Amino acid sequence: xxxxxxxxxxxxxxxxxxxxxxxxxxxxxxxxxxxxxxxxxxxxxxxxxxxxxxxxxxxxxxxxxxxxxxxxxxxxxxxxxxxxxxxxxxxxxxxxxxxxxxxxxxxxxxxxxxxxxxxxxxxxxxxxxxxxxxxxxxxxxxxxxxxxxxxxxxxxxxxxxxxxxxxxxxxxxxxxxxxxxxx
Amino acid sequence: xxxxxxxxxxxxxxxxxxxxxxxxxxxxxxxxxxxxxxxxxxxxxxxxxxxxxxxxxxxxxxxxxxxxxxxxxxxxxxxxxxxxxxxxxxxxxxxxxxxxxxxxxxxxxxxxxxxxxxxxxxxxxxxxxxxxxxxxxxxxxxxxxxxxxxxxxxxxxxxxxxxxxxxxxxxxxxxxxxxxxxx
DNA sequence: GCCGATAGTTAAGGTGCCTCAACAGTCTTG
DNA sequence: CAAGACTGTTGAGGCACCTTAACTATCGGC
Numbered sequence: 001x002x003x004x005x006x007x008x009x010x011x012x013x014x015x016x017x018x019x020x021x022x023x024x025x026x027x028x029x030x031x032x033x034x035x036x037x038x039x040x041x042x043x044x045x046x047x048x049x050x051x052x053x054x055x056x057x058x059x060x061x062x063x064x065x066x067x068x069x070x071x072x073x074x075x076x077x078x079x080x081x082x083x084x085x086x087x088x089x090x091x092x093x094x095x096x097x098x099x100x101x102x103x104x105x106x107x108x109x110x111x112x113x114x115x116x117x118x119x120x121x122x123x124x125x126x127x128x129x130x131x132x133x134x135x136x137x138x139x140x141x142x143x144x145x146x147x148x149x150x151x152x153x154x155x156x157x158x159x160x161x162x163x164x165x166x167x168x169x170x171x172x173x174x175x176x177x178x179x180x181x182x183x
Numbered sequence: 184x185x186x187x188x189x190x191x192x193x194x195x196x197x198x199x200x201x202x203x204x205x206x207x208x209x210x211x212x213x214x215x216x217x218x219x220x221x222x223x224x225x226x227x228x229x230x231x232x233x234x235x236x237x238x239x240x241x242x243x244x245x246x247x248x249x250x251x252x253x254x255x256x257x258x259x260x261x262x263x264x265x266x267x268x269x270x271x272x273x274x275x276x277x278x279x280x281x282x283x284x285x286x287x288x289x290x291x292x293x294x295x296x297x298x299x300x301x302x303x304x305x306x307x308x309x310x311x312x313x314x315x316x317x318x319x320x321x322x323x324x325x326x327x328x329x330x331x332x333x334x335x336x337x338x339x340x341x342x343x344x345x346x347x348x349x350x351x352x353x354x355x356x357x358x359x360x361x362x363x364x365x366x
Numbered sequence: 367g368c369c370g371a372t373a374g375t376t377a378a379g380g381t382g383c384c385t386c387a388a389c390a391g392t393c394t395t396g
Numbered sequence: 397c398a399a400g401a402c403t404g405t406t407g408a409g410g411c412a413c414c415t416t417a418a419c420t421a422t423c424g425g426c
Contacts, residue, residue, distance in 0.1 A: 003293045004201045005226060008383090008412090015413065018187045035374055043188060048414055050375060055412085067374060067421060082358060085351040092345055098306035108303050110186045112295040118358035120291050123281035125351055130331045132345070137320075137327040144320040148313045162275055162315070168268040168308055175265060175301035191382090191413090198383065218404055231384055233405055238382085250391060250404060 010115070012061070017083050017114035018042060019052050020061060023070050024080040033070045086121045087113035093128045193298070195244070200266050200297035201225060202235050203244060206253050207263040216253045269304045270296035276311045 012020070022041045026033035035053070039046040053070055056062045061076035072080060087109050094105035116124075131138050162168065195203070205224045209216035218236070222229040236253055239245045244259035255263060270292050277288035299307075314321050345351065 003290050004197070006290070007197055007294060013412075014187070014190055036372090044413095045415060046374060047376075047416080052413080078354070078357070081354045085354045088345070089351055094303055094306075098303065098310060100300075100303050100306055104300050104302050107186050107189070108298070108300050111190060111298040115291070115294040115298070117283075117287050117291050118355045119287050120277055120281065120283050122352060122355045122359070123277075123283055125345070125355070126331070126333055127281060127328070129345060130328055135327065135331070137323050140320050141324055144318065145310070145313055148309070148318070150309055162271070162308070162312060168272055169305060171261070171264045171268045172301045172305045172308070174261070176305070196382075219402090227383090228385060229404060230386080230406075235383080 007115075012059070012079060012114065014114060015052070016056060016059075016061075017079070019049070019056065020072065020076055020080040021083055023062060023072055024077065024084070027072070035070070038070065082118065083114050086116055086118075089121050089125045089128060090116070092132075093124055097128055097131050190298075195242070195262060195297065197297060198235065199239060199242075199244075200262070202232075202239060203255065203259055203263040204266055206245060206255055207260065207267070210255065218253070221253065265301065266297050269299055269301075272304050272308045272311060273299070276307055280311055280314050 019038065019042065022038050023033040026037050026041060030037065035046050035049045039049045042049075053062060053064045056076065057064055060073055061079060062070050062072055064070045090109035090113060091106050094100045094108060095102050098105075100108075131141060202221065202225065205221050206216040209220050209224060213220065218229050218232045222232045225232075236245060236247045239259065240247055243256055244262060245253050245255055247253045273292035273296060274289050277283045277291060278285050281288075283291075314324060
């Protein structure tokens, strides 16, 4: 009766995913990832990093010996890369296709990158590539979409079956303020 | 240096969002939400519910007096409704537009529903409505998209700037198994 | 080769969210 | 209206993740 709890059963947690990414990023940028670098990169204390490294080592995602550098294992590398891919796809989709403000796009992407299944990421990549492509239909889409209705009241009748009883848009827009999204 | 930590600064946590939704759902279905109902609905212990209700009451999202029913406050209701809207939009987008398996679609939606910003939800709703609509361009899209390339190697040259150095699709597909997503 | 600066670790403590076990309030029914 | 059946609460405890404070290892310069 509860998909929601599997949240905590993910192979790695939100935190872990970000630690892995940090290690990967530092390795790329500086050639090595040390506890202090990771701490600074993520804005956490060094002791927090130490204990997280222990946890990740237990899971076989990194290797780390006392006072040494941190290395990603194969599994850790794959995980970091997958999260990174997911984030890239999401950010692009949100900002370029949906047209959401870049700041919000990357913030949202950062929140959910490690939670979307690879299945979804792959399809999102496909859609994004398609809609950005030279394909004539994609070009038509971009043109037509720019001017398509924004609010439910402008939908063609029946187009709003998504909404059901209450207009989804209304309940969402209340959070933002009409001005932001155009009447 | 860390958007990621705001994860924990969300107005409500993943858990809280689901408790609120449970209360709303039970109120609709049964006319009232009691501790035991909520516990069963979410698959958690009753004591867990009790303490979460205390937390939500402190935040002004529900009212609950000892041994009584739980009621959503205005704020709680708005939050529950917004989460619900977000989930509906997400699920529809993932399954109908992206064509992801329904099980996965609702699982993913459940994971991220409370994390996506209203800005993104609103735009996602707009895109989904548009692509499902009778609009001629939408119809063309559906036709063209069905047969559009799935893997990077099939992209038109330059279409893959999204991928950058490594093909995003490759790193994602590894997680699923080629068969699932078509060559 | 010792000393201080820097980097890293451990220990103790806090919060969120969950559990189980024990207790307390409420309801049903004879 | 009391006994037993439910329903709900409290308390103790656990795990994940974070912090600060105090300690320890390592390294560069004299």
